[in-house]
Amino acid sequence: MKKKLYFGRIKSRKISKIKEKNFKYFLKKNNINKLNLKKKLLLEVGIGMGENLIYLSKKNITKNIIGVDPFKNGMVNVSDYCINNNIKNIYLYPYVFQKFINKFKKLRFDIIYVLFPDPWPKKRHKKRRIINEEFLKKIFIILKKKGKVFFSTDNIDYFKNVKTIMKKLPYVKVKKVNKIVTIKTKFYLKAEKKGNKINSLLFSKY
Numbered sequence: 001m002k003k004k005l006y007f008g009r010i011k012s013r014k015i016s017k018i019k020e021k022n023f024k025y026f027l028k029k030n031n032i033n034k035l036n037l038k039k040k041l042l043l044e045v046g047i048g049m050g051e052n053l054i055y056l057s058k059k060n061i062t063k064n065i066i067g068v069d070p071f072k073n074g075m076v077n078v079s080d081y082c083i084n085n086n087i088k089n090i091y092l093y094p095y096v097f098q099k100f101i102n103k104f105k106k107l108r109f110d111i112i113y114v115l116f117p118d119p120w121p122k123k124r125h126k127k128r129r130i131i132n133e134e135f136l137k138k139i140f141i142i143l144k145k146k147g148k149v150f151f152s153t154d155n156i157d158y159f160k161n162v163k164t165i166m167k168k169l170p171y172v173k174v175k176k177v178n179k180i181v182t183i184k185t186k187f188y189l190k191a192e193k194k195g196n197k198i199n200s201l202l203f204s205k206y
């Protein structure tokens, strides 16, 4: 039996026909297969509504950025923004990360962001968490030497669990980051509103 890889919602609000059409056009035009591999490459896994992806694209105009997430409203939000604001360095993959990594085996990244992945706090749901040993091993294969990974969460159990896994992996340095790693995303703001402590880690490959 095929393993289920996504447990969230693909769609929340209704997407208009015109936005759907623009999204399809965007995916065709900004095709990941046509990426200029001479440029530095950034990746965000689980973009949500895409605030960080849009922020990164403006901060890194000479670099390309790929966003991976099956959540369609976020993807359409980003494609709409790119079309209306003439942003050319964002590429989108609207499926799960596990599929992305199997399809684009040769891509190598300078920076990878995984911000506020779904915490699945119930014990019986922990298996659903995207970050586990297998995920991290894959991340370090696609990360360039001296590349960086930023991870943030407001779930203390998830944070400790990732730290424990990281200790087992070779050629990786782990550092606790005490300031915000990028802009405040939707889930950063949610955590802040609840008064939750946000923990972040920086992994680098040597």
Ligand SMILES: C[S@@+](CC[C@H](N)C(=O)[O-])C[C@H]1O[C@@H](n2cnc3c(N)ncnc32)[C@H](O)[C@@H]1O
Pocket: 005, 006, 007, 008, 009, 045, 046, 047, 048, 049, 068, 069, 070, 071, 074, 095, 096, 097, 098, 114, 115, 116, 117, 118, 119, 130, 185, 186, 187, 188
């Ligand atoms: C809690 S939200 C956080 C969104 C955003 N990073 C933020 O900070 O606001 C987690 C996101 O991860 C996405 N996600 C869940 N499983 C995924 C997978 N297997 N591959 C890629 N994205 C995934 C969800 O669709 C959702 O958009």
